[in-house]
Amino acid sequence: MNNPDINIIIIDREGETHKIEAPTDMAMNLMEVVRSYELAPEGTIGVCGGMAMCASCQCYVLSETELPEMQDDEEAMLSEAFYVKDNSRLGCQIQMTPEMEGLEVELAPES
Numbered sequence: 356m357n358n359p360d361i362n363i364i365i366i367d368r369e370g371e372t373h374k375i376e377a378p379t380d381m382a383m384n385l386m387e388v389v390r391s392y393e394l395a396p397e398g399t400i401g402v403c404g405g406m407a408m409c410a411s412c413q414c415y416v417l418s419e420t421e422l423p424e425m426q427d428d429e430e431a432m433l434s435e436a437f438y439v440k441d442n443s444r445l446g447c448q449i450q451m452t453p454e455m456e457g458l459e460v461e462l463a464p465e466s
Contacts, residue, residue, distance in 0.1 A: 385446035386412035405447035410436030412446035
């Protein structure tokens with residue numbers, strides 16, 4: 356049986372690098388992975404519950420991973436968020452799929 360996990364790298368807000376295995380068979384997004392591994396203090400990430408209505412799960416994509424195209428609500432949210440860079444994405448909008456193997460992200464500072 357194929358292992359449905361992918362390897363991703365998350366750099367937390369302290370600058371610490373975490374190499375983790377994320378399941379691709381549980382319909383999780385990046386924000387939920389960060390939460391389940393407790394890589395950000397409770398209440399500082401995914402505040403809106405993954406609706407792209409806050410920027411608490413903003414991250415910077417460091418790898419060349421091809422991500423799903425940004426939807427309007429994500430784009431609108433990032434246009435108002437703090438610390439936004441060219442490679443900013445909302446973690447709740449990045450689904451854990453086999454295509455995300457090797458994804459490397461850095462969590463944006465808390466706004």
